[in-house]
Amino acid sequence: MTRWVVIFDDTPGMLVHRREFGAAHIDYLERHSDRILVGGGLRPVPDAPFVGGMWIVEAGTYDEVVDLVLNDPYFIPDHRRFRILAWGKAIDREVVL
Known part of the structure; x- marks a missing residue:
């Protein structure tokens, strides 16, 4: 898995x-928590409106990740763009958030 x-x-x-x-988005994240390991909104500073988000995903292929994004109730092409990057974790230890 990558x-x-x-x-x-x-x-x-x-x-x-x-x-x-x-609510539908949170349900989606929970249903796919075996692959979407971490997810959350991004803001320029605390308490500002959200300007985006980030996921950490474990999947075998790029196409699997694209599928997860496109089927998320939050995805709406007119208002949300995305980039998918393979991640090489430098410090590989268990982290509890």
Whole structure:
């Protein structure tokens, strides 16, 4: 399995979509927690509106990660862009967040 980082960049219009689909998105993350290991929103500073998000994913292929992104209720092409990068973890030890 390869570790992947998915970086999401949102337009301001994504905030409305977040409010409407937040519960469905969290359910989706929970259903796929065997592959989406860590996920969360990104802000420029604490308490500012979200401007994107990040996932750490374990998957065999790039296409599997793309599938996870495209099937997430949060994904809306007009307001959310994403990049997928293979990740080589320098310090490989268990981390509890």
